[in-house]
Amino acid sequence: MNRMLQTKSMNIALPPNQARETLRDLIVSKGLSYLMEAHDGLSAAIARQAGFKGLWASGLSISSSLGYRDANEASWTQVVDVVERMADASDLPILVDGDSGFGNFNNARLLAGKLQQRGASGVCLEDKGFPKMNSFVGNRHPLAEIDEFSGRLKAVKDTTGPDFVLVARIEALIAGYGLDEALHRADAYADAGADAILIHSRKSEATEILDFARRWAGKLPIVIVPTKYYKTPVSAYRDAQISTVIWANHNMRAAISAMRTTCDRIMAEEGIAGVEPEVATLEEVFGLLHYDELAAAEDRYLPKHA
Incomplete structure (x- = not known):
């Protein structure tokens, strides 16, 4: 069904351009915004009913709901199908966890283009190779070369245009590199066209995330995923001028x-x-x-x- 022909009385997705603008508003807002995890149409509808203004289509949660591990065992076409159901079940903008893009620049741009067609408002790509492993599993998290990953980002931007939100997820802290490497990669990804930077950490406290935000100094909006450092009060994120917090997997875990x-x-x-x-x-x-x-x-x- 053409989403442009669907009616608001059915409480389904807005026309794509309006949804994408809404996600951009959330990401660039000077206030702190929240994206709630969803992994199917039902969880998307529940998040909407609860009052969330945007969704995170979690790779971990979608994989788990399909009976797969978060190690690129689910195909990108399966992920796209789930995102379409999420878009049809809610009128919320969706930022999709695109893992590492499911391959090189060509795979990444195919993924992004299909997500855009199916009602997503943006995609987040992490700077790992393919297949990737969930960031909280094991210690083998090889990073992509900066120039190669920057090419993936450029390909996505050239394919989707300026309205589709592109978030570059930095795994340098996950992989055991220091803050300098994370900042170096953030600069490169900003130059490649990213609209925001997601800085990820597996530590139980937010010190390195807040240090990154301080040194980054607002060059692009910062997105965070406080799954491990969940005890940090959100006031700390506001003080650090972090843009967006993703509650990344709690609908799925609550369902289990x-x-x-x-x-x-x-x-x-x-x-x-x-x-x-x-x-x-x-x-x-x-x-x-x-x-x-x-x-x-x-x-x-x-x-x-x-």
């Missing part, structure tokens, strides 16, 4: 916890009477996905029978 608890109880109790008051009602499901619009459309478009 809730489903495990429900399955264990049904198995133990040999019935659903005990869990029924603790799970969403069918009416909530129908409301979230706007079954009322479908019922009204049936009355409008289907033949009337005596």
Whole structure:
């Protein structure tokens, strides 16, 4: 279905240009913005209902929901299909975790072009080779050559145009290099056309992230993912003039916890009477996905029978 022909009454995606502008507004805003993780249409709709203004299409969460590991086991076409469902289920702009681009410059630009067609508002590419490994798994995280990765960024920009948001994710701190290397790469990626820099860390406190922000001095907006240093108060990010915080995987992790608890109880109790008051009602499901619009459309478009 052409997204431009879909109606706002269905609470689905805005026209692509409007969605992309909204993501850019979030990224460049002087205030602190939040992107909430989603990994399918349902989680996207829930994030929208909660009041989030933008989504992070997490590679880890999408892979996990498909039964794959976050090591490029899911194909880029599978990721694109999921993002389309997220776009159709919400009117929120989506920044997509594009991993390392699934290959060289050509793979990266194919990915970005398809994401743009399917309703995404931007893509984030990390400076690793292909296949990549999740940043919190093991200690083997070889980085891409700066010039080669800069070529990937340029190819994406040339393919998608200026409105599609391109975030360059720096893995230098993950890979064990120092702050100087991270800043050197950030300068190169800014020159290559990145709209924002995502600086990533696996430490349990935010010191190196805040040091990066101080030395970077606002050359481009900074995006962070505080999965490991979650105890840091957001006031520290505001003080450091960080642009955007991504809550990167909590919908997926919450779903695992809730489903495990429900399955264990049904198995133990040999019935659903005990869990029924603790799970969403069918009416909530129908409301979230706007079954009322479908019922009204049936009355409008289907033949009337005596």
